[in-house]
Amino acid sequence: MADVQQLVDQLAERLQRSVAVDTPRGHLIASSKHFGDEDTPRINVVLSRDLEPRVAKYLFSFGIRSASENVLIPAKPELGLKARCCYPLRHHRRLLGFIWLIDDCAPDDVVRPYADQIAEALGQQEDSAEADTHRLTELGRQLLSTAYDANHVATALTENGFASVDSLVRVVAVAQPLHRARSVRFPVLRTSGPAREWMRPGRDMIEVDLDAAAVLICARRAGDADEGLDRLITRLAADLNESGVRIGMSAPGKLLESRALLRQALLAAYAGHIFGELGHVNSWTEMFPHRVLMEMALAFPQSSLPPEGMAALFDPANAVLLETVEAYLDHGGDRTASAEALFIHRSTLYYRLSQVQKLTGLDPANGRSQLALQIAIKLQRIAGSGVAALLQNEEDSV
Structure with a gap:
């Protein structure tokens, strides 16, 4: 499979112009060296890996997500933005990203072969990532189930690149209102903006969909501070507020304790529905005496x-x-x-x-x-x- 970064560098050398490739949401995938044609938004996206919201809004306003051919976008001086040419990258009709050239468009017979190869490479990467995600999701489901040996599943998870046996795990449950038929369609929480911000080397996340709840298994290295997870959950709660869900978060534990942590997370979420004095987000470790009452009642x-x-x-x-x-x-x-x-x-x-x-x-x-x-x-x-x-x-x- 061709390497996207190599293809970007080759195209840049061929054109003697800087080249960047973004995802459909404006997250930087690869960029070449600069040839003196860069502008402030290009420099910022290389540093932050994401388009500024106001720049993204302007670029997307030209219909590039639905375009099949290259689109020339006018300069926007108040944004520090030079004119640029956008080439949509599609693989089997799926939009996988964009090639960006600053200033005018380049000859199509030069750019198109590279665009096709980059789209093919991104498509293969996405297919591989989807397969990996499906495999980890199934192992995560088995980890939470009493029908499987937890030791064997934990070993399989670590062999597939998810955390390690001594990683610290917290389980998060997003539960819809009690006694409601499954009517809340949860978005894919693992790929949400807050979740992507929390993820970094040493942190992993699996999402498992239950009957009336979505569950996140969040793992981090033992020495990694638990910073950011509370902020992630608070932002998810704000995004899902209109659906009436409540979110419960377990205490930290080991990978092998995930089943017990699932119970804590579900009870914390249910408590939020039962007791009006509790908030939309409840942590098992911080909801005394309600957690004692929940266990007593059961x-x-x-x-x-x-x-x-x-x-x-x-x-x-x-x-x-x-x-x-x-x-x-x-x-x-x-x-x-x-x-x-x-x-x-x-x-x-x-x-x-x-x-x-x-x-x-x-x-x-x-x-x-x-x-x-x-x-x-x-x-x-x-x-x-x-x-x-x-x-x-x-x-x-x-």
């Missing part, structure tokens, strides 16, 4: 919830009382704040709390009773969400 026999003596509080006929005491507890027993949050008079609040005491025998103003009520309400909410079945379904779908 460990409790469903028949033991709600606790004896409190069942009446969870009767639909007493929904107003349940809402009232939960708001009161969530506001730390502050009656004024609780009444304001519920849009009721304080005397109404006092009356409802007295009714709660009659139903349960627990005084909401008493510290021990508050603890019992708080735990019971949270556990019942988790149990009522059906999260145990959802978790089992996701783990079975791996």
